[in-house]
Amino acid sequence: MSEQAKELAGVKSGTHLATRRAFLLGAAAVGLAGCSGSSDRWAQMQESNSYSSAYGPLPNEPYPIPAVNIKSVPRQFQRQLVNYRGAEPAGTVVIDPQNRHLYLVRGDGQAVRYGIGVGRQGFAWSGRAKIGAKKEWPTWTPPSEMIDRQPELEEYRGGMQPGLQNPLGARALYLYEDGRDTLYRIHGTNEPWSIGKAVSSGCIRLFNQDIIDLYRRVNVGAEVVVL
Secondary structure, three states, rough: OOHHHHHHHHHOOOOOOOOOOOOHOOOOOOOOOOEOOOOHHHHHOOOHHHHHHHHHHEOOOOOOOOOHHHOOOOOOHHOOEEEOOOOHHHOEEEEEEOEEEEEEEEEOEEEEEEEOOEEEEEEOOOEEEEEEEEEEEOOOOOOOOHHOHHHHHHHHOOOOOOOOOOOOOEEEEEEEEEEEEEEEEEEOOOOHOOOOEEEEEEEEEEEEHHHHHHHOOOOOOOEEOOO
16 A cells, blocks of 8 residues: 555554634635645545545444445545645644635645535634544534524433434544634534535534544644634
8 A cells, every 4th residue: 555545544644733702703814725636646546445445434433434435425525635835834724615625734745635514604614723622422512502593402402422323423623712612613424415515503524534534633732724
């Protein structure tokens, strides 16, 4: 397996990293015009077993995760290495909601790019934060404001237990600003069809396979920039 294949399959990890109140203020002036698609090697990897393993089933998780039907996922929303010429240092998570991408800056002129689902119009957000906490198979507790909008969620006011039906999926990264929980999350999803779309209530969602890969690569304290 090539080194690039290992990176994308999640075999090799270790990039060090760094969290809603004022989080909406001061949209980041970070240019992603310097991010470009990868080479033909990526197209070749798509057909390889090493690439397929990146989205294969994960039977050893506490709640076994099914494979993603990768043939139904547009190439731009599949995990891949891309060139990165932005100013953010290695370990920074850069989120581009408009183009439905999340970048993990590597510091070697490249970034790992993931496809994401984003908030519906009216729930968009931007700014800077830090990853204040990481959780595997987290409990989902809808905010009171969400319950007011969707009374059917009242039964989960005390939290929904982890599992494949939990909206946070297999992993969650909790975004903090000035030491306070913003209530925004980067998380997995039980709705893989939503990647590349604007459907959530403001949080950033990834395939469960991708959030597990990202979770391994980042540490609490990592900087997050939302364009």
